[in-house]
Amino acid sequence: MKSMISPASGAPAPLAGQPPAARPRAAGNGVWLWFAVPGLTLFCAFWLLPMVRLVGVGASGPDGAMAYLSVLTNRHYFTSLMSTLALSAVVTVATLAISVFVGLFLQRNRFPGQSVLLAMLTFPLAFPGVVVGFMVIMLAGRQGLIGAFTNWLFGESLVFAYSLAGLFLGYLYFSIPRVILTVVAAAEKLDPSLEEAARSLGAKPWQVLLHVVLPALLPALISSGAICFATSVGAFGTAFTLAANIDVLPMTIYNEFTGYANFATAASLSIVLGLITWAMLALARSLTGSGVAAAA
Amino acid sequence: MQNRFRFYLQLGFTLLVCAFLVVPVVLSMLAGVTENFFVGLSSGLTLRWVAQVWEMYQPTIWRSLIIALACLAVTLVAGVPLAYMLARYRGGHSRLARVIEELLMMPVAVPGLATALALIMAYGQLREFRASILFILVGHVIFTLPFMVRPVLAVMQSSQLAQLEEAAASLGAGRMRRFFGIVIPNAASGILAGALMVVTLSIGEFNITWMLHTPLTQTLPVGLADAYASMRLEVGSAYTLIFFFMIIPLLIGMQWATQATRKKVSL
Numbered sequence: 197m198k199s200m201i202s203p204a205s206g207a208p209a210p211l212a213g214q215p216p217a218a219r220p221r222a223a224g225n226g227v228w229l230w231f232a233v234p235g236l237t238l239f240c241a242f243w244l245l246p247m248v249r250l251v252g253v254g255a256s257g258p259d260g261a262m263a264y265l266s267v268l269t270n271r272h273y274f275t276s277l278m279s280t281l282a283l284s285a286v287v288t289v290a291t292l293a294i295s296v297f298v299g300l301f302l303q304r305n306r307f308p309g310q311s312v313l314l315a316m317l318t319f320p321l322a323f324p325g326v327v328v329g330f331m332v333i334m335l336a337g338r339q340g341l342i343g344a345f346t347n348w349l350f351g352e353s354l355v356f357a358y359s360l361a362g363l364f365l366g367y368l369y370f371s372i373p374r375v376i377l378t379v380v381a382a383a384e385k386l387d388p389s390l391e392e393a394a395r396s397l398g399a400k401p402w403q404v405l406l407h408v409v410l411p412a413l414l415p416a417l418i419s420s421g422a423i424c425f426a427t428s429v430g431a432f433g434t435a436f437t438l439a440a441n442i443d444v445l446p447m448t449i450y451n452e453f454t455g456y457a458n459f460a461t462a463a464s465l466s467i468v469l470g471l472i473t474w475a476m477l478a479l480a481r482s483l484t485g486s487g488v489a490a491a492a
Numbered sequence: 493m494q495n496r497f498r499f500y501l502q503l504g505f506t507l508l509v510c511a512f513l514v515v516p517v518v519l520s521m522l523a524g525v526t527e528n529f530f531v532g533l534s535s536g537l538t539l540r541w542v543a544q545v546w547e548m549y550q551p552t553i554w555r556s557l558i559i560a561l562a563c564l565a566v567t568l569v570a571g572v573p574l575a576y577m578l579a580r581y582r583g584g585h586s587r588l589a590r591v592i593e594e595l596l597m598m599p600v601a602v603p604g605l606a607t608a609l610a611l612i613m614a615y616g617q618l619r620e621f622r623a624s625i626l627f628i629l630v631g632h633v634i635f636t637l638p639f640m641v642r643p644v645l646a647v648m649q650s651s652q653l654a655q656l657e658e659a660a661a662s663l664g665a666g667r668m669r670r671f672f673g674i675v676i677p678n679a680a681s682g683i684l685a686g687a688l689m690v691v692t693l694s695i696g697e698f699n700i701t702w703m704l705h706t707p708l709t710q711t712l713p714v715g716l717a718d719a720y721a722s723m724r725l726e727v728g729s730a731y732t733l734i735f736f737f738m739i740i741p742l743l744i745g746m747q748w749a750t751q752a753t754r755k756k757v758s759l
Contacts, residue, residue: 227667228581232592235574235637238566243599243634246610253613298509301502313506315747316514322743324696326717330732331516334523339530339725341519369513430603433698433713437720446605453609453703466609470602477601 250463257460264464273448273465279360280445281472284428287364288421291371295420296413299379314380321373325366325433332366332438333357358439366434371424382416383409415484422480426473445469521736523729530725541730545719549731552715553738559625559711560694563632567690570633571640572683576675578641579648593645596638604699607634612703625709631700636693640686643750647682648675685749692742696735712738 255261267273302314320328336342336357343353356362386409394404410417432446441447445465453462524542527535574596578589599607611631616622653675660670676683698713705714712735719728 228577230577231573232577232581235570235596235641236592238570238630238633239596239637242611242630243607244595246614247602247606249614250606250610294509297502298506301506305499305502307503313510316510317506318747319743320513320517322692322696322739322746324698324713324716326698326713326720327696327732327735330520330716330720330728333720333725334516334519335512341515372509372513426601430605430699432603432605432702433717436698436702437717446603449605449609450703459613463609463613466603466606470606473603474598474601477597 251467253459254464254467255460257458257464259460263460264468266461267465267468273445273461276443276445276448277468279443280429283360283364283367283444284425287367287371287428288425291368291375291424292417292421294368295372295375295379296410296417299376300383300409302376303380303383314376317376318373320369321377323370325370325431325435326437327433328366328370329434329437331369332362332434336362336365358442360442362438363435363442363444366438367428367431370431370434371428375420375424378416378420379413382413386412419480419484422476426476429476430469430473517736520729520732523726524733525730526726528726529729541726542733545727545731545734549712549715549719552710552712553734555625555709556695556712557738559629559632560691562629563636563694564687564690566629566633567637567640568683568687571637571686572644572676572679573671574637575641575644575648575679575682576671578645579653583654584649593641596641599634600638604631604635604697605703607631608700608703611700623706623708628701628704628709628711631704632694632697635697635700636690639689639693640683643685643689644679644682647679651678653678681749681752685746685752688742688746688749692739692746695739695742 254263257263259266267277298317302310302317320331323331334340336355338355338357340355340357343355347353357365390412391404391408394408399407430446432450435442435444435447436450446469449462449465449469452458452465522533523529525537525539526533527538527540574592578584578593581589608631611627612622615627621627656674656678657670660674665673696713697711698717701711701714702717705711710718716728716731716735719731723731
């Protein structure tokens with residue numbers, strides 16, 4: 197390394213009296229591009245080109261490029277797409293409602309144990325989908341808590357982990373921590389004097405919430421809601437753990453690929469799925485005008 | 493009086509949500525050390541399930557650690573210079589930099605299933621590559637790269653690199669020397685946050701890995717899915733317990749690092 201470091205190897209140092217505008221800019225700009233070479237090479241070789249290939253494979257089946265329309269024309273794929281979108285939409289709405297409620301409460305009140313609560317609420321943030329699925333089994337599975345509780349209460353155990361309801365619970369499980377974090381961070385930046393003004397003008401608490409707090413939180417809600425929606429649409433691990441026959445699009449793709457070796461369909465469906473999630477995030481970003489960082 | 497009531501109502505709901513998230517974790521930890529979970533704790537505590545998992549699935553644990561560290565090494569070598577370019581090229585305001593940033597996020601925005609299928613379609617024919625852990629590593633690198641680039645870029649953008657570098661250059665420091673002597677130390681907190689994130693994500697990655705793995709290249713989450721599907725609940729729980737012990741320190745470190753970064757970047 198040392199041998200590479202010599203005063204001559206860098207851009208020429210500006211002379212002492214030279215104005216900053218005369219810095220040797222043009223010479224520098226090209227050099228910076230070299231720093232991007234390793235990363236961009238990896239990206240192009242292992243994502244961009246494979247994706248282009250996937251688009252091609254999607255059109256290589258017996259139906260050609262029409263395969264991309266099969267998600268609309270084939271009844272099975274269409275129901276699967278619709279149930280995925282509906283489930284994700286419901287999850288997103290429920291997560292936003294819960295997170296706004298809890299996030300605002302935690303940000304507004306000071307009480308002992310509050311930071312522990314927040315830490316516990318955000319702790320499952322990086323759980324992989326499979327583990328989330330297992331958590332749902334722990335709650336609502338055959339030996340789960342809800343089953344044991346309802347058995348004790350009504351003499352009949354309620355087991356719903358292996359259905360769409362279980363999937364809903366799982367998606368809620370991994371969405372809540374992320375959205376709560378965003379809500380708390382956004383609520384910290386709110387201007388308290390606006391709420392005071394509203395209150396002093398006689399607004400009731402729900403009016404303050406509806407007309408002052410929620411509009412101010414809106415950008416954060418749009419961006420975290422979009423992430424929540426996109427993650428739910430693409431989630432695979434949770435559904436995989438709970439049951440192979442839940443009819444959501446990622447499971448359909450997986451079954452087409454491994455079960456029926458139907459590569460063209462799997463490819464075209466996953467391109468459609470990718471377009472949906474990407475478009476969701478891009479839309480949210482253009483609405484809020486800020487970077488919507490998708491999460492794992 | 494009404495305020496008190498509202499407070500406790502909200503607290504109650506918050507505790508309920510908290511219980512929803514935490515109770516299953518505690519239950520699964522308990523199940524992993526219980527003799528028979530169906531009977532309950534009265535059947536006695538045991539480490540035999542943990543031992544059984546250790547015996548059966550140990551290779552998956554080591555493999556996941558190796559992949560995570562390799563992934564970290566690659567994302568460091570490729571990601572930090574890339575963030576540097578994004579921060580500095582044409583003063584950091586170029587269209588090219590925005591396009592690259594957008595592209596880098598695509599593997600995160602697009603479901604892992606699609607990325608995995610694409611990799612299989614493009615490179616599945618290369619048998620040796622397909623059967624090695626390199627194939628999984630490639631998937632992890634693509635997925636985690638933006639999580640290295642973003643925090644590093646954020647710190648670089650907020651730390652007046654241009655002026656610092658100019659000062660160093662005026663004292664005769666070359667480009668490499670400036671990169672290692674000024675850029676990297678200044679971006680250290682972002683690098684740390686990114687590194688913790690990359691390792692955590694790589695250890696837990698399932699959506700891509702499930703499609704890319706072979707019976708000989710199972711990782712920890714793949715083993716977990718396998719255990720959930722085919723083993724008794726206690727074994728799956730014990731395995732999950734081991735997983736928790738691996739990622740909890742990472743999660744705590746991550747919370748601490750993001751706080752440190754946020755203070756530094758403070759917008």
